[in-house]
Amino acid sequence: MYGTAELHPAAHMARLGTESAFEVLARAEALKRQGKDIINLGIGQPDFKTPPHIVEAAAKALRDGHHGYTPAAGIPQLREAVAAYIQRQHGVAVEPERVLIMPGGKVTMFFAILMFGEAGAEIMYPNPGFPIYESVIKFSGATPVPIALLEKTGFAFDAETVLGQITPATRLIILNSPANPTGGVVPKAEIEKLVKGLARHPHVAVMSDEIYHRLLFDGREHATLFKYPELADRLIVLDGWSKTYAMTGWRLGWSVWPKSLVAGAERLAINCHSCVNASAQYAGIAALEGPQDSVEVMRTAFAERRRIIVDGLNALPGVRCVEPGGAFYAFPNIGGTGKDARTLQDRFLTQAGVATIAGTAFGAHGEGYLRFSYANSAENIREALRRIGLALA
Ligand SMILES: Cc1ncc(COP(=O)(O)O)c(C=O)c1O
Numbered sequence: 444m445y446g447t448a449e450l451h452p453a454a455h456m457a458r459l460g461t462e463s464a465f466e467v468l469a470r471a472e473a474l475k476r477q478g479k480d481i482i483n484l485g486i487g488q489p490d491f492k493t494p495p496h497i498v499e500a501a502a503k504a505l506r507d508g509h510h511g512y513t514p515a516a517g518i519p520q521l522r523e524a525v526a527a528y529i530q531r532q533h534g535v536a537v538e539p540e541r542v543l544i545m546p547g548g549k550v551t552m553f554f555a556i557l558m559f560g561e562a563g564a565e566i567m568y569p570n571p572g573f574p575i576y577e578s579v580i581k582f583s584g585a586t587p588v589p590i591a592l593l594e595k596t597g598f599a600f601d602a603e604t605v606l607g608q609i610t611p612a613t614r615l616i617i618l619n620s621p622a623n624p625t626g627g628v629v630p631k632a633e634i635e636k637l638v639k640g641l642a643r644h645p646h647v648a649v650m651s652d653e654i655y656h657r658l659l660f661d662g663r664e665h666a667t668l669f670k671y672p673e674l675a676d677r678l679i680v681l682d683g684w685s686k687t688y689a690m691t692g693w694r695l696g697w698s699v700w701p702k703s704l705v706a707g708a709e710r711l712a713i714n715c716h717s718c719v720n721a722s723a724q725y726a727g728i729a730a731l732e733g734p735q736d737s738v739e740v741m742r743t744a745f746a747e748r749r750r751i752i753v754d755g756l757n758a759l760p761g762v763r764c765v766e767p768g769g770a771f772y773a774f775p776n777i778g779g780t781g782k783d784a785r786t787l788q789d790r791f792l793t794q795a796g797v798a799t800i801a802g803t804a805f806g807a808h809g810e811g812y813l814r815f816s817y818a819n820s821a822e823n824i825r826e827a828l829r830r831i832g833l834a835l836a
Pocket residue numbers: 487546547548549550573619622623652654683684685691695696
C-alpha cells in the first residue's frame with residue numbers, strides 16, 4: 444500500500460508569483476458559465492482576429508510539410524525578417540545572428556532574468572509593472588529593486604532615480620515603454636539621460652520590453668533603446684507579434700541579444716522548448732513582410748476606445764484617470780472611492796459583471812489603482828462604465 448506522498452519542492456517554488464490577469468480570466472469565465480453577463484476588461488489582449496494572410500501563411504506551412512523541429516534560434520528567414528523589420532521600424536541595423544525567435548514575449552524576460560539573477564544580485568524593475576518581472580526575479584534568488592512609477596509623471600520613470608538606485612550588485616535593469624499596466628510612455632529625454640548615466644555603470648545590463656511599440660497615441664513616436672549603439676553590448680530587447688498583430692495565442696516573440704549573450708540564450712531555449720512551433724514562424728514572416736494596415740486599424744480603434752474609457756472613468760465619483768500615451772490600458776486612481784484596489788476589483792466583478800485587475804497585482808506601488816484593459820468593443824466599454832457607475836453610487 445502506498446502512503447500519502449511526502450514531496451519536497453525546491454524553495455524557489457514558493458517564491459514564484461503569478462499573473463492575476465489569468466486568475467481573473469478564470470473567475471470571469473466561471474461566472475459566465477453560471478449565466479452571468481460579464482464584460483472582460485481584465486485580460487490584455489487585442490479583441491481582433493489575426494489578419495487572414497497571416498493565418499493562411501501558417502496553414503500553408505503545415506500543408507507544405509513544415510512539421511518538424513526548426514533551429515532553436517528560429518528559422519533563418521524569420522530571423523532575417525525580424526532584422527529587416529527593426530531596420531524599417533527603428534532605422535537600426537541589427538545582425539540576424541543576434542535575433543532569437545521565442546515562444547512569446549514572456550520567455551525573453553524569463554531567460555534574461557535567469558541569466559542575471561542569483562542570490563546577492565539585484566535586478567531593477569518597473570513597479571507597478573508586468574507582474575512576471577518581480578515574480579521571476581524572486582524565483583531566481585535575486586533581490587527585486589522596484590523602480591517606482593508615479594501618476595504625477597504619467598507613470599514614466601525618472602532617470603536620476605533609476606541611476607541613484609544602482610549598486611555594485613545591480614545586474615539588470617528592466618524597462619517597459621509603452622507600459623503595462625499603466626499605458627505610460629517614457630519621454631525620450633528621460634531615456635537619453637538614463638543611457639548617458641549608464642556609461643558610469645558598465646556592469647549593468649538593460650532589458651527593454653518594447654512589446655507595445657506600435658501602440659502609441661497622439662502622434663507620439665516610439666523611443667526605442669535600439670537607438671543607442673553605445674548600449675548594444677548590454678541591451679536585450681523584448682518584442683513580438685502578440686499585441687501588434689493580435690497573435691497572443693500563437694505564442695510567438697522575438698528578442699535581440701548582445702553578441703556575448705546570444706549563445707547562452709540559445710542554450711536556454713534548447714534546454715527549455717527546443718524551438719518555436721514551425722508553422723507559427725512562417726506566420727511571423729507573413730506578419731512582418733505583409734500589409735501593415737491591420738496594425739493601424741487596431742491602433743485607431745484603441746485610440747477611440749481610450750477616449751471613451753478615460754473620459755468615462757474621470758466622470759465617476761472618486762476616480763481620476765491620467766491619459767495613457769500607449770498600449771491599451773487605463774490605470775485610474777481610485778483613492779477617492781475610499782475602497783482599496785482588491786475590494787473594488789471584486790465588487791466590480793461580482794456586482795457589476797465587469798472584470799478589471801487590482802493595481803496591487805502589478806506590485807505594491809499599484810495600491811489605489813485599477814487596471815482597465817480597453818481591448819474590448821466601444822459598446823462594451825460604455826456598458827461597463829455604466830455598470831461600474833451604479834456599483835459606485
Ligand atoms: C509588458 C509585457 N511584456 C510582455 C508580455 C508578454 O507577451 P506574450 O504574450 O507575447 O508572451 C506582455 C503581455 O501581456 C506584456 O504586457
